[in-house]
Amino acid sequence: MQNIQEPIKENREIPLKRNDISILIGGKAGFGIDKAGSIIAGLLNRLGYYIYVYREYPSLIRGGHTYSLIRASERKICCHNEQIDFLLALNQDTVDLHKGRLKNNASVVYDASVAQSSGQGIAVAGILQEEGAAEVMRNSCIIGGFCKAAGIPWEILEDVFKKKIDKEFDLNLKVALRGFGAVERQVTIPELSSRKVPVITGNEAVGLGLLKGGLRNFVAYPMTPTSGILHFLASLAEDGGIKVIHPESEISVILMALGFAYTGEKTAVSTSGGGFCLMTEGLSLAGMAELPVVIVVGQRPGPSTGLPTYTSQTELNFVLHAGQGEFPRFIAAPGDTEEAYYWSAVALQLAWKYQIPAIVLVDKTLAEGAFSFDMQSVPPILKELLPLWDRDLPYKRYFNSETGVSPLAFAPEKGTVIKVNSYEHDESGITIEDAGISSLMQAKRLRKETHLAEELKAYETVKVYGDPKASRVLLCWGSNKGACCEVAQLLSLKVVQVVVMSPFPLKEIKQSLRQAKEVICVENNATGQLSSLMSRYGISVKKRVLKSDGRPFSVDELKERVEKELL
Amino acid sequence: MQNIQEPIKENREIPLKRNDISILIGGKAGFGIDKAGSIIAGLLNRLGYYIYVYREYPSLIRGGHTYSLIRASERKICCHNEQIDFLLALNQDTVDLHKGRLKNNASVVYDASVAQSSGQGIAVAGILQEEGAAEVMRNSCIIGGFCKAAGIPWEILEDVFKKKIDKEFDLNLKVALRGFGAVERQVTIPELSSRKVPVITGNEAVGLGLLKGGLRNFVAYPMTPTSGILHFLASLAEDGGIKVIHPESEISVILMALGFAYTGEKTAVSTSGGGFCLMTEGLSLAGMAELPVVIVVGQRPGPSTGLPTYTSQTELNFVLHAGQGEFPRFIAAPGDTEEAYYWSAVALQLAWKYQIPAIVLVDKTLAEGAFSFDMQSVPPILKELLPLWDRDLPYKRYFNSETGVSPLAFAPEKGTVIKVNSYEHDESGITIEDAGISSLMQAKRLRKETHLAEELKAYETVKVYGDPKASRVLLCWGSNKGACCEVAQLLSLKVVQVVVMSPFPLKEIKQSLRQAKEVICVENNATGQLSSLMSRYGISVKKRVLKSDGRPFSVDELKERVEKELL
Amino acid sequence: MSEINLNTQAVNTWCPGCGNFAILSAIKMVLKSLVDDGLPLENIVLVSGIGCHAKIADYINVNSFYSLHGRVVPPAEAIKIARPGMKIIGFAGDGDAYGEGMEHLIFAAKRNIDITMIIHNNRVYGLTTGQYTPTSPLGYKGRSTPQGTRERPLNPLDVMLASGATFLARGTSHGLDLLKNIFKEAVLHKGFSLVDVLQVCVTYYNMYEYYDKWVYELSGHDPADRSLAEAKIREWDYDRDARIALGVFYKKAAPCFEDNFLMPQGAKKQVDERISEFLSQAV
């Protein structure tokens, strides 16, 4: 299996794509579309495909149109296509809204008891009634139909159901079998013989990465699109090792996290822009008191409540500058699940090594999308040693060392007093106002950034994909990496993905753009935040492909937009 | 009287400075140093001088060293000098800490009952005891001594006391007379015949400007350095016209302000960085719901609690990017009281004209310093008309007009429904999630910035001082304008002051830097926030003179630093 | 009752069977009856938070301020202070008002500001898929507490009483008539009023049966009697099985915060006059 998203180490030929199948399943919110999408992803995963699932749903619990788009490919993929091979419709809206996306020889399987369409209808209502099954099982019925239409063997369905369905397995299977029986095979999705990798969401990847980084506590107040991290980690909390707390507000979240940091326990929090606002005062405290914390910020379209269940890349500027005063921060913006895993682990460790706040900036597309996750392509994650106090000299919490990093000790530590302080303070943590000491301590804190930047040279802070010799470059960040890589392959472009946003990897970016004649910055926002960050560092990017309607780019759409810029 | 800070309209010669006197009075916190400073300022004002008062005090109520530096000059001034002509010491610390600043022929008047020094001592304790006066009156005694030493006629003292002292006037005067009698005249500060202008603080100037702009409500939670605005406006609230509210938290402050905005009442709030953090979610709501508000942000050194009673220019980046999502905002950073007055009035009006949040960014030096205020040098403030609904078509709160500005109506408005919304919404304010409408509405909001930027061309968003033909430029913002202008005069430089930060006045800045060969950016921070903002817009500023120990530049210090850069 | 149409073009997206429908129906009837009683419709402003409950702002064709999660109270207060003649009705979730924004509620009660808060207390975060809230019972299993919470709920009415609220009542989403009566009385009460509605979330915490079994309507209760109110409020602690009283627990006349700002219009000085007055003192 090839992976077009593997960064270029040496020049490597990228083959054309072959097996690439898109399935759209849609219905009302509350119909279990999400679950169905996950089962379909499971089916194709079982057939040996790489998976990407895009979920679109409104901010409501039931009713309204919601759909999952499952794309399966023999190569690693991280974005959806406009055109689809299978349309599975649980209501009329799904047919009406998406029939324009059908490829020529596409299959439609629909619930004939509520919708009209070309393709193969199943009288789902009747089946459910006959089987005495609840309404939510309609999706099992459609999935049965889909398997038949797509030539997926019944045993595989049975197997995947076993894994994914905890409640009323038998009845679900029965209903699925009725669906299976009700339609005709139209094509056969070929089974691939490749190594199977798990399919996980970006949120799960972040959670796993945090665990890998040594997480001890997770504190969060629910907020789309990162509530999934809270739910995921809460589900794991039971078997020990981590404490998961959901307190009264985001203010409490960040302050609790800093309390945990004081005790030496690695802690992370998650939120979205609105909740992050409430954390900014605590962020600044983390900067001053040198209390490490990882904040996962999930982007969705604002301002304010905005479009809470859609996607955006609008908080780059905000996370770079949030909080009063000047202090170093680490910011990484992963683009797929492997990066989400890797950088969450690294962020937690670097936060502690440098005693700074770290931000993992994700977008809804990544956070809530599901992706094949290949652990083998994750770089090794070193276990960073904490800069612990060696018990030699008397302890000073803010010892002004050469690197600015002070040795750590944690209460209770016999005979030792550990003072952290939000005021400007001396080395022992006592409030001061003296001009000289203030300047020294401020320089100490800022100095850490230089050393962090130096250390980051060993990391892939900027990644390059596509045609390494191409002089035309797509510049991107976050989940747009997926679509950019595919478009780059189609148009023979190079892709430069900025992963670390602070400290800004200027040298690496310059290096990667050395031979670039034409750079197009692709972002999910209206003002071009990455490109404006680039110009702050003297790199002017004139061309921008921006999208800010809350929906991610499909390959097709991005290709079209990029081609226009290239004319 | 000349005013070196008047922006250059035509080429104008700037005369050398002549009468320029600095008086430092210091003692413990709780000794009434602030009051004494204000009385001394009053004395010199009465003699016809322009005044600047710099106050330095620690974050505590009593004890600790605090001082006021009163500078009086025949020209408008906005910064202090290192060297002083008079040292008035109420304790030993004042002598010890500041005697190095004395000019050759300077006078010292000190409280001989607690301190030792050269100069003229007054046995204050004995005098107070004999007069049966309270300890806080020691400053009256020293002021009496000062007047004698400086050759200020007793009648002027009596007159100023009448104005400034409400409690125990007679006793204070008696005590002052004893001080007056206890020392010898050393010099005579000449009386000038110039027009006398009031001396007010930056906070008062902001408050007055807001009133001028049409303020109806002021909401604030106390926070240094802008509590003074709250106190000032609260003291005026009584005679009607405005409501002043101090609620439970900054979150409540900003949300109340937006509630007021909904009813059509112009409202402002004030805070500092930490409190502003808590307002950022409301700021973003203002952006989405198009509810106007003015937020006055007073800068002090951070991160976090930092040095709460000192000065900084560290929130430029933060206020530019605070709040999730993308929306236009107006930001002005005045540099003296006239600008504070003017831009506060303008900010409130523009906020309403464009239905956006506006930020007035001040620093502690400006907010709490006292300055001569010359209303005659304030440009005329036009009364902007609100874009009111003409009652023709049915009302839509978010009517998508050409400029993006929707006509306003306020409840109760017969037969009309006025809906504001933090979600993305349609023209009538109802929540929507549709990609097309979202994009339209977002474009509508962002479009307002273009029109605002266009309108701002008629304003002095960038000001130029000093030698207009000089190719060497000091670039600055906020209160540094004062020191820069004086240094520019001494070194024949040009000064460019950026007043409006958003929308960024790129054209005006480029224009003012057209012939510049060497640009030095002067800022009170550690990272050079203005110069990095410049580079974001393609103007690279290589040289920086930064100071971040919480103290403002004195003329002497800045001159030295600038000279080093010019070598 | 008035024939005014209070519907908007917004599509209602609450789950079928959701208790919010009852609140919507009741408040619409109350609004109509207020109009019938002579209150101009435009003199009403609805304020809502963020959550399932908050969509009510989209569903009623009346002035509204769709605020932030937890921030219903401060804009409602300001609107009341600016327009004392208007009726301000806040709709908040339990996560919203008793969690994220609890502090505002306490201070509004302390100030006795004349706004009405209707709490859609479904005892879950509905819109974010069913996590526990401050009123979820001990052991409640939500997605942030899969092993069950280990903290007892707050009794919000008890806290409100201690904070100075002058009107406290409870209703359920099975009980439209009562809701209507309580809402109207709350809106007409001069002072801070709060109605805790046991609004059933059918999707995440379906308590219809439970409530049907345990609730009863207060009768012969004297809402002027604070101790009695307290006793009735404490009868059920939102946790252990107990009889759940519905109706108006407490009602008291007291001065309102916004009355402090009623200024004789004539007293206002001209702005320019005030500015030069101050400046002349500062010379």
Add this chain to the structure above:
Amino acid sequence: MSEINLNTQAVNTWCPGCGNFAILSAIKMVLKSLVDDGLPLENIVLVSGIGCHAKIADYINVNSFYSLHGRVVPPAEAIKIARPGMKIIGFAGDGDAYGEGMEHLIFAAKRNIDITMIIHNNRVYGLTTGQYTPTSPLGYKGRSTPQGTRERPLNPLDVMLASGATFLARGTSHGLDLLKNIFKEAVLHKGFSLVDVLQVCVTYYNMYEYYDKWVYELSGHDPADRSLAEAKIREWDYDRDARIALGVFYKKAAPCFEDNFLMPQGAKKQVDERISEFLSQAV
């Protein structure tokens, strides 16, 4: 008593006569006596807010977390959850704890988390020069309310009781012995404890005489009796002249939140094991 030196090099900058000195003395004595009783000094963490009160963190040579204005409680909670064996003592102002951070206090009480909150209730914002706070009496004239406030104070103890606090007491800055006893009892109480100290601010609100006149020490009071506690708490409403009871009002044994996180160390799975377990289920 232990001869340990609890002083730091910080210069004390409270105004002469400030009631904070009494709190400082009392807590130092309590810390020493806890050490005498066998508690290692390093097992104590002090948490403070921002305000005059908060400087106490600088003045005691013990572990401390000098937090933000209004944010004493959340770090204190976290430290307790992480280190259940340690004693966490929070020092907060009335502006700090009853205003800006009131919500945290309510939730800490609800959770009955075992921390001790000592409120330096001087009924003004001391450090920002004397504005009114949630416990200033009606009509208090501060710089933000020069005409006098027009809202009644909160009775914070009443609100705390309604929120589930299991230890509530009051002291004054004239009454070192009582303070000492109360502080020690509060720190030793297993569960959320709060001591409201009527700490006099000599500069902005000098109530020494007033308190001296009105206070009395509870005697024969049964702190297990909630109604009695309530009655004593309500005797004085922080506003109108009334006898002001000092001492421990209420005390109750109840499960603590942090106990939920006591995990058998052996139960922990290795991280890598847990990760691959999850991933294998996701294939």
